[in-house]
Amino acid sequence: MYRRNIKHILIPLAVGLALVIAYNLFFKPVLPPQTMPLTETVELVAPPPAPSRSRSPESEAKSVRGLDQSVVPPTPHENLLESIRDEIEKQNLSLAETKLHELPATVLSHAKSRPFVAALWNNLGLQQERLNGTQVSVKAFKRAADLDNSNPVIFMNLAHAYWAQRDHALNAAFLTKLMKLAPEEPFPHLAMADLLQDQDELEEAAKHLRHASDRVQQDPALRSYLAAVTTKIDRTQSVESRMTAKSSAHFIVKFDGEEDQNTWMTALEILEDAYREIGQKFGHFPSKSIVVVLHAKDSFQGATGSPAWADGLYDPSLGRIQIPTQGATMDRKWLSNVLRHEYVHALLHDRLGISGGTLPTWLNEGLAMQLAGDVWPELDQAMQGEITVIPLTYLEGPWSALPASAATVAYLEANSATHYLIERWGMARVNELLSALQAKSSIAVALQNKLFVSYEQFHRQWLESFEQNRS
Numbered sequence: 068m069y070r071r072n073i074k075h076i077l078i079p080l081a082v083g084l085a086l087v088i089a090y091n092l093f094f095k096p097v098l099p100p101q102t103m104p105l106t107e108t109v110e111l112v113a114p115p116p117a118p119s120r121s122r123s124p125e126s127e128a129k130s131v132r133g134l135d136q137s138v139v140p141p142t143p144h145e146n147l148l149e150s151i152r153d154e155i156e157k158q159n160l161s162l163a164e165t166k167l168h169e170l171p172a173t174v175l176s177h178a179k180s181r182p183f184v185a186a187l188w189n190n191l192g193l194q195q196e197r198l199n200g201t202q203v204s205v206k207a208f209k210r211a212a213d214l215d216n217s218n219p220v221i222f223m224n225l226a227h228a229y230w231a232q233r234d235h236a237l238n239a240a241f242l243t244k245l246m247k248l249a250p251e252e253p254f255p256h257l258a259m260a261d262l263l264q265d266q267d268e269l270e271e272a273a274k275h276l277r278h279a280s281d282r283v284q285q286d287p288a289l290r291s292y293l294a295a296v297t298t299k300i301d302r303t304q305s306v307e308s309r310m311t312a313k314s315s316a317h318f319i320v321k322f323d324g325e326e327d328q329n330t331w332m333t334a335l336e337i338l339e340d341a342y343r344e345i346g347q348k349f350g351h352f353p354s355k356s357i358v359v360v361l362h363a364k365d366s367f368q369g370a371t372g373s374p375a376w377a378d379g380l381y382d383p384s385l386g387r388i389q390i391p392t393q394g395a396t397m398d399r400k401w402l403s404n405v406l407r408h409e410y411v412h413a414l415l416h417d418r419l420g421i422s423g424g425t426l427p428t429w430l431n432e433g434l435a436m437q438l439a440g441d442v443w444p445e446l447d448q449a450m451q452g453e454i455t456v457i458p459l460t461y462l463e464g465p466w467s468a469l470p471a472s473a474a475t476v477a478y479l480e481a482n483s484a485t486h487y488l489i490e491r492w493g494m495a496r497v498n499e500l501l502s503a504l505q506a507k508s509s510i511a512v513a514l515q516n517k518l519f520v521s522y523e524q525f526h527r528q529w530l531e532s533f534e535q536n537r538s
């Protein structure tokens with residue numbers, strides 16, 4: 068028997084990067100498992116702490132992000148610049164921004180006023196960020212950097228905004244420049260490590276993590292983050308250094324051992340199909356290659372730190388899908404189910420950015436099931452059985468807090484509510500909803516603003532259709 072006769076559903080829990088915590092919940096199914104449910108471990112990893120710009124909490128208090136704008140350089144434009152500075156100080160930000168945009172070219176080409184204008188843009192960005200986040204401030208910092216491309220404070224602020232926005236402009240060239248401008252800062256190395264890790268350059272990534280560690284002094288959150296990531300990368304690198312890797316257009320598939328070329332090729336086929344098909348359905352394609360590691364069944368647990376029974380796992384902190392395989396007896400259908408489902412989790416992570424936004428678990432799982440087209444007969448069966456409906460609001464966080472009998476129902480509802488969402492509003496609108504969640508709106512606010520329906524209304528209407536489908 069190539070499939071384990073799993074008599075439980077395991078709901079995974081969060082492994083925080085900063086605080087590495089894992090919880091497991093193990094329980095008996097409501098129904099006898101005639102077909103295997105997808106038993107997965109979703110590792111929700113806390114985003115890395117906001118990059119620190121300061122050497123210590125004390126210097127942070129002095130706000131090293133702001134630039135001195137008290138002395139307006141004596142130029143013919145002195146009064147104009149002074150008036151903009153005053154608007155920024157009075158928090159008249161849109162007026163200040165308009166005036167900055169309208170500055171005549173002569174001001175910008177003037178050697179003395181140009182860096183001062185850059186400082187004004189920088190300080191405007193800081194105020195905007197406080198009110199409206201990095202989505203807005205990134206533009207001001209970009210302006211500032213264009214005007215003064217040797218100011219480490221401006222470039223650190225810009226890097227911070229890029230990082231928060233998961234902007235691809237935070238690339239190797241930008242970070243190399245930043246390292247030169249701000250050689251004492253750990254953050255550029257941290258971001259570079261992240262980038263290299265995405266490109267599967269683990270050895271180089273570890274090198275930059277060590278550079279970052281060397282530069283971190285009194286930042287406990289960053290230190291523990293670095294320690295956790297370094298450990299994870301070292302473990303991954305040591306496990307994967309023995310592996311052979313094969314790339315397709317959009318995936319790097321690593322395989323434990325050489326005896327099973329077939330599984331390897333099959334996995335690549337399944338993944339490339341998923342890339343095309345799910346990408347079209349969802350309207351999003353991953354921004355980079357996704358690493359998929361096929362572990363020999365007996366090494367899966369040790370290599371991923373996940374429980375032996377887990378069928379699959381997407382680890383956002385490593386950007387990897389990890390799957391235990393079962394050699395020549397591999398069931399293509401099972402592999403396809405698991406890979407497609409985990410691929411959607413990877414795709415959603417890519418779509419929502421490094422901080423993960425505020426995607427509720429029911430929507431994360433529901434989209435994985437809907438977009439992957441999960442075949443999960445146990446749910447169809449459960450649909451006809453007796454169900455105590457769990458309000459979706461209870462299914463937003465980690466599912467481990469649920470009572471044992473609720474797991475099947477949780478997946479069932481997630482699938483059904485997401486199906487309803489897509490069918491009624493269409494994928495384009497669901498994508499708008501995701502953008503709102505990415506910008507850290509709550510699901511209630513996102514539903515109201517993007518679909519013009521309150522969470523309560525949505526819940527009631529979905530439940531009606533849910534009950535109808537059951538009768």
Ligand SMILES: [Zn+2]
Pocket residue numbers: 107109408412431432435
């Ligand atoms: Zn899942």
